[in-house]
Amino acid sequence: MKLALIGYGNVGRALARLVAAKRREFPFTITGIHTLRHGTAIDPGGLPLDPPFGPRAPTIEAFFEAAGAEIAVELTTLNPSTGEPAMAHILAAFARGMHVATANKGPIAHAYAALREEAARAGVGFRFESAVMDGAPVFNLWRGCMPGVKVLGFAGSLNSTSKVAIETMERGGSFEDGLSAARQMGITEADGAYDIEGWDSAAKTAALANVLMDARTTPLAVGTRGIGRLTPERVREIARQGKTVRLISRARMTASGIALRVRAEVLDRGDILAAAPGTSNVLLFHTDLMGTFGTVSIEPGVEQTAYGVFSDLVNLSGGGAKPYNRQ
């Protein structure tokens, strides 16, 4: 199947490497790449990992027309306060009858219900496994393994950058040292303030609530406080008490609706939400039939984000189910 990539940064390039490595088993071909500043690259026969970029296609429609692909892969920069331009890219793809895979949580956080309905109207698939917790199954787990289960709430330590910043301060570094360490790992949003002020977590919280609980909310409705006011002194004082700080996303059903919040919480070191180190993420689902259970991803990197998108591509192309009798 042919792929049109919108965005070719950390995730786009990691995905292109993975597609190239798995081409024998999964014959995907990247026929177009569209970026903001680098321009547009097109080759109906398949682009190399370092493609020659020409002038930028004037519109997203012109790019899709030139790429001639069946699947649009939306990997542009997150804008947590609007979800754009990703939302417009996704709608343009649906309008052409293209399936869409994205790692961009903005559209899921802002307009999941409308996008799901639009995809259904167009008769195409819409997948976004990497939008929360990189490639670790969250949405696929819910979709495939939890029939009849109602999600009543969730709690998650979902922002890697804030955790790297806190752990750096615990080891004696400054806030800025932590932020630049996270940036070097390629895990920080283009605007690092989104991670620190809690916007990334608010977008993940809204995205999870929209998909798992049909909340029809946006990040603006998530009560959010980031870690911007944490000082190294305060972090080390908490550490001396055997505790740590994590930016925690929480959702719960209340009599007046679904309550959503993001807070820097002081947790015991043994708390399951605090236990996983570095870039690791933890998400606990609170449910009616399965009680509380969760998913953990230990030290994921951009390759795992790329894998989440890859799993979407495989599912969209109809090759998702494992042949159990041929392991």
Ligand SMILES: NC(=O)c1ccc[n+]([C@@H]2O[C@H](COP(=O)([O-])OP(=O)(O)OC[C@H]3O[C@@H](n4cnc5c(N)ncnc54)[C@H](OP(=O)(O)O)[C@@H]3O)[C@@H](O)[C@H]2O)c1
């Ligand atoms: N990095 C991670 O570990 C991770 C994990 C989970 C989810 N995500 C999500 O994945 C997405 C991509 O992340 P990333 O780290 O790859 O970002 P990135 O390195 O900043 O790359 C963003 C890419 O989007 C392009 N772009 C921006 N605006 C565009 C527009 N209007 N039209 C076309 N292209 C546009 C940029 O073009 P130029 O190259 O020309 O600037 C760049 O190629 C984000 O939404 C992020 O939230 C990332």
